[in-house]
Amino acid sequence: HFRFGNPFITAESTGGEVELRDINFNGQDLNDWIVWPPDMTDSVRNTNETLHITRPKSTKAFHIYCPHNLSITAGERYRVSFRARANPAGSLTVAVYRPSDRPDRPYAWLGGPPPHVFESQIKLAASAGVNIVTFPVPLPWPKPGEPSDWSSVDAICERVLRANPNALLVPRISVNPPLWWREAYPDEVMQWDDGQRDNAVPASPQYRRDAAERLTALIEHLEEKFGEQVAGYHPTGQNTAEWFYLNTWKRPLNGYALADRKAWHEWLKAHGKPEMPVPTPEERRSTNMFWSVTVVDWAQFQQEAMADCIIELARAARKASRGKKLVVFFYGYVFEFSPVRNGPATSGHYALRRVLECPDIDVLCSPISYFDRGLGGSAPSMTAAESVALAGKMWWTEDDTHTYLSTGDPPGWRDRVDTLEQTIALLRRNVAQASLRNFGTWWMDLGSSGWFHDPAMWAEMKRLETLDGYFLEHPTPFRPEVAAVIDEQSMLRVAPGGVRVSAKTVYVTRAALGRMGAPYGQYLLDDVLAGRVQAKLFVFVNAWCFTPDERAQIARITRQLGHGEALFVDENGLTSESLRQAARAAGVHLFTETDCNVYANGPFIALHASEDGPLTVNTGVAGVVRDALSGGVIGEGPKFTLPIQRGETRILQY
16 A cells, blocks of 8 residues: 655645556565545556656545455464655655554554655654654553453554653554444434434443443553553544544544434423523524524534533543553633534543642643634634633643655645745744643644655744743743633523634634734633633623623622723624723733734743744833844843744744
8 A cells, every 4th residue: 555645745846746556465466556635547557567656746645555354374474575666756754564353543553664754753853852742642442351462552652652762652542442342233323314323422331431431441451561651541532533523524423323323312401491402403504593593503403412421531540540640631622613614523632620629630632723823823722722721631732744855735734834944934933832821732743744844944943942940940820911812601502503603703813812912721611700800801702692681790700899991792703902902992912013923031032933923012111122042132121123024933032
């Protein structure tokens, strides 16, 4: 099986050519090949035992594979050989896999000859002082009575530790069930309104018990074998392993399995509500959700079902690791799911407060938003990140920036950059934001092809220790003067037609907030109502369903207690200039009076230019301003002019 990605193409070329010849498995010549996707068939010619591949300029992944099932026997040796030639030059990685019955990971990695970018990037990270390594591992899930095979798990962990003996492991563990389980428990398998069936119902007690049991067995094995070299555990599941309902972004609606109906019945009974059937697809797709209490209740049920599934697995991970290791989950993308076609609630991510109250979870995480993440953008958070911190938990961002070495077309590919210089500008922006907002972050080679395989990137990470070092010595809570506030309950009431509004007010508004000239935080409404947010300007992005008591409390906080001004976003969204006007009225300090992405905390300001300069910067205090990374003098505060170009990132200390 040969897979081609972007390295096959250079930025300057219009295409590329590869020849593969003399392909042989244990003395058997392989001449029959299938091309995928089918529309690429014309790019391949098979002549005289040679594959001639002409690759048009494209970001699409491209595969050629042999249709034969090749027999192998335990204990025997086998030899695979081929010759390869490419123009322009590219990289070639060889690896050995075996089939698995997992729908989310159909092939399990067994090994491959070095050098490989996986090990090489781990070594580069270690050279920059980065020893925490997160990586996927399979979850052995045998049939009852069969033994667990830990060999693949051990192999990947040992592979990491060979590359960096000081590595601290955070294995990412998919708990989606195998095929045999889905066949044995058909009533527990998710079902959509179009009849499709897959995965497991998160509300299913059977699935939760079995998944927790297998997760416990894996963690106990890893604790026994690798002990203190494991820093934590990251159970994953559902769509893209991020705990939002499978196929959230597609039209079909899930919730029609027997396990859903049973759990819905129990939920209604527990909440003192009369028995009701699961809402029909027509009811759930109605453009007016307010007429159907059942639809809103169903939305609440689906959020709690997903959250409670996570909580149960977190409890198992905490117990199996004897309370000594980090427990990490993807969850809480409350800003990110506002454009979902069927309504944000179909994601299952709007029970963030419920998850934050779980004592068995230490870290929540997500990728950087796939909105506004390119050059000149603000790289906003998907979640109410500052509420995560107020709950005593840490937020980690998965930085899967499409560097100049990126391949293929995973999410975010449209923001791919072309040069090392542009790559470093984005990584510097992202790490600076994480440091100043007290996030953790990891660099994610999403294409598994060496997106961060450049020593210069890791040298930049080393330089950015300046920020981490300061905040480790001087812990400084991030308390911005501007608070973007989201209400989870209001998001449950966004009908499919309403996403045109929620996309503007919740999703897109983050770009204007990023460029207004002052840092902002992202909070849940209940933190504001409880008086835990001391901001000067509150920006309510979805104030659609506030109760009279909530409105009165907001008025009391902003007016009577003098904590700030309130700005309510309407269906037209906001501009950066309208935000600056509101900020001035509220007494917010603006570091810039023109558009620029600004992050600030303690004595540091990070600026990522959304337009060409020069840029007037106002620190608000007199004194020397230096480049935080080089130490060079930039100017004298409070006001100075900074030459800067769009897409450039500067980190200043004053």
